[in-house]
Amino acid sequence: xxxxxxxxxxxxxxxxxxxxxxxxxxxxxxxxxxxxxxxxxxxxxxxxxxxxxxxxxxxxxxxxxxxxxxxxxxxxxxxxxxxxxxxxxxxxxxxxxxxxxxxxxxxxxxxxxxxxxxxxxxxxxxxxxxxxxxxxxxxxxxxxxxxxxxxxxxxxxxxxxxxxxxxxxxxxxxxxxxxxxxxxxxxxxxxxxxxxxxxxxxxxxxxxxxxxxxxxxxxxxxxxxxxxxxxxxxxxxxxxxxxxxxxxxxxxxxxxxxxxxxxxxxxxxxxxxxxxxxxxxxxxxxxxxxxxxxxxxxxxxxxxxxxxxxxxxxxxxxxxxxxxxxxxxxxxxxxxxxxxxxxxxxxxxxxxxxxxxxxxxxxxxxxx
Ligand SMILES: NC(=O)c1ccc[n+]([C@@H]2O[C@H](COP(=O)([O-])OP(=O)(O)OC[C@H]3O[C@@H](n4cnc5c(N)ncnc54)[C@H](O)[C@@H]3O)[C@@H](O)[C@H]2O)c1
Ligand SMILES: O=C(O)C(=O)C[C@]1(C(=O)O)C=C[C@@H](O)C=C1
Numbered sequence: 132x133x134x135x136x137x138x139x140x141x142x143x144x145x146x147x148x149x150x151x152x153x154x155x156x157x158x159x160x161x162x163x164x165x166x167x168x169x170x171x172x173x174x175x176x177x178x179x180x181x182x183x184x185x186x187x188x189x190x191x192x193x194x195x196x197x198x199x200x201x202x203x204x205x206x207x208x209x210x211x212x213x214x215x216x217x218x219x220x221x222x223x224x225x226x227x228x229x230x231x232x233x234x235x236x237x238x239x240x241x242x243x244x245x246x247x248x249x250x251x252x253x254x255x256x257x258x259x260x261x262x263x264x265x266x267x268x269x270x271x272x273x274x275x276x277x278x279x280x281x282x283x284x285x286x287x288x289x290x291x292x293x294x295x296x297x298x299x300x301x302x303x304x305x306x307x308x309x310x311x312x313x314x315x316x317x318x319x320x321x322x323x324x325x326x327x328x329x330x331x332x333x334x335x336x337x338x339x340x341x342x343x344x345x346x347x348x349x350x351x352x353x354x355x356x357x358x359x360x361x362x363x364x365x366x367x368x369x370x371x372x373x374x375x376x377x378x379x380x381x382x383x384x385x386x387x388x389x390x391x392x393x394x395x396x397x398x399x400x401x402x403x404x405x406x407x408x409x410x411x412x413x414x415x416x417x418x419x420x421x422x423x424x425x426x427x428x429x430x431x432x433x434x435x436x437x438x439x440x441x442x443x444x445x446x447x448x449x450x451x452x453x454x455x456x457x458x459x460x461x462x463x464x465x466x467x468x469x470x471x472x473x474x475x476x477x478x479x480x481x482x483x484x485x486x487x488x489x490x491x492x493x494x495x496x497x498x499x
Contacts, residue, residue, distance in 0.1 A: 132156040132158060133159070134156075134195040134196060135159070136160070136162070136196045136197075136198065137163070138164075139165075139187065140165060140199065140202075141165040141180065142200065142261050142265075143262075143269075144256065145163070148200065148270075149163065149174070149180055150179055151267045151268075151269075151295070152297050154267050156294075161182075162181065162182050162183075162189075162190045163175075163184070163190070164185075170262050173262045174262045179262060187212060191213060191216055191218055192217060192219070193219075194218070194222055195219060196222070196291070197223070199225070199226040199228075200226070202366045203228040203367060203370050204369070207234065207237050211241055213242075214242055222246065223249060223290060224238070224246060224248045224249075226251055227251055227253055228250075229252060230311055230371050231278045231307035232308050232371075234250055235280070235307040239280065247283065247287045249288060250307060251291075252276045252314070253270045253273060253275045253276075253298065254276060255269055256269070258356050258359040260359070260360045266475070268299070268475060270298040271298070272301065274301050275295060275298060275300035275301065277292070277303070278307045279304060312374055314371070315371050315374035320379075322359070325356045326357045328350070328353060328354050427477055427479065428471050428480070429473075429483050429497065430469050431443060431469070431472065431495050432493055433459075433469070433470045433493055439470070440457060443491075446487055446490040446491065447483055449490075450482065452474070452479055454472050454473060455473045455474060455475055456472070456473035457470065480497070484497075
């Protein structure tokens with residue numbers, strides 16, 4: 132594909148999309164801009180983009196595709212700005228924002244039928260921000276929602292899908308309001324819960340200073356996303372306000388229900404409550420990013436000695452295999468010292484298994 136792509140916002144998502152496009156289409160020319168000069172300089176240095184441009188006009192006028200990868204409030208202003216500019220006649224403008232309704236409505240209002248806008252949202256990410264966290268395979272196996280309108284030229288949708296092929300995401304089409312209802316439940320509201328749990332722990336920390344030191348596996352797992360960009364989440368909540376207000380009421384009802392069971396010591400009903408939740412969660416797709424991140428875990432039976440973690444990571448480093456997480460677990464009965472190492476994808480997991488078996492006698496297994 133010999134096209135020019137202009138990326139506005141060179142952070143985690145913009146950078147990851149640029150890397151995925153370049154991997155699939157080395158001939159594509161990727162221009163980029165970021166209000167944070169340092170991000171743009173690093174993007175150029177890491178060859179995530181081919182060239183930095185000084186102004187939006189410079190990049191937009193040369194582009195066949197414009198990708199807005201900024202926080203959602205900025206995306207609205209950028210649409211305003213672009214709507215007043217001379218662009219190539221068949222340019223396709225898209226975004227990556229976590230909310231869709233407001234953005235798509237705004238684009239329809241500002242662009243009318245003059246310019247093609249197709250809303251987009253790659254449903255995978257991280258609590259990390261910035262260009263240095265970008266990865267070409269971030270969206271592999273994730274849903275990538277596109278929200279074209281009924282009037283969008285099907286050829287333009289196909290063109291955009293073709294451009295995004297390298298993301299290896301599952302590209303699907305959806306109405307913006309349906310998108311916002313779904314993401315409200317499985318992404319936006321859980322973020323509020325994560326942040327509120329951290330606030331709660333902090334309040335109790337005054338009374339029990341050990342809280343900070345003892346906050347372990349479960350608390351860390353459920354609150355990981357509270358470390359994400361506050362600006363991004365502020366804007367998402369304000370964009371999806373109506374959906375979230377409805378979810379606050381729903382959640383309060385949920386809390387009242389379980390509170391009543393605890394208060395009345397309804398042991399059997401409490402058990403049922405957890406069984407129900409476990410069954411639903413265990414049934415969610417595993418090897419797919421999105422609501423539940425995909426975990427490519429390798430388990431290694433290791434002896435219990437202090438240097439074992441660095442021994443294992445040393446073997447993996449020798450073969451340049453990156454890991455995303457490592458933890459000693461004792462969840463399997465009667466087996467002591469199981470190391471769980473997580474990887475980005477299945478390929479890395481398989482290579483890691485072969486690597487550990489090559490350098491050590493430890494038993495390794497996938498556990499799924
Ligand atoms: N982080 C995630 O997990 C995730 C996942 C899917 C979609 N998204 C969406 O992707 C978008 C970007 O998020 P991110 O995680 O990449 O954030 P990020 O902070 O890593 O990157 C955003 C970049 O946009 C730049 N920027 C802000 N305003 C700008 C402007 N007016 N012009 C040019 N650059 C500007 C910032 O300086 C920053 O470098 C958001 O809309 C977010 O809702 C995020
Ligand atoms: O994995 C994470 O850290 C995320 O929060 C990713 C996540 C999500 O909620 O699933 C966050 C916001 C995006 O719009 C899409 C993906």
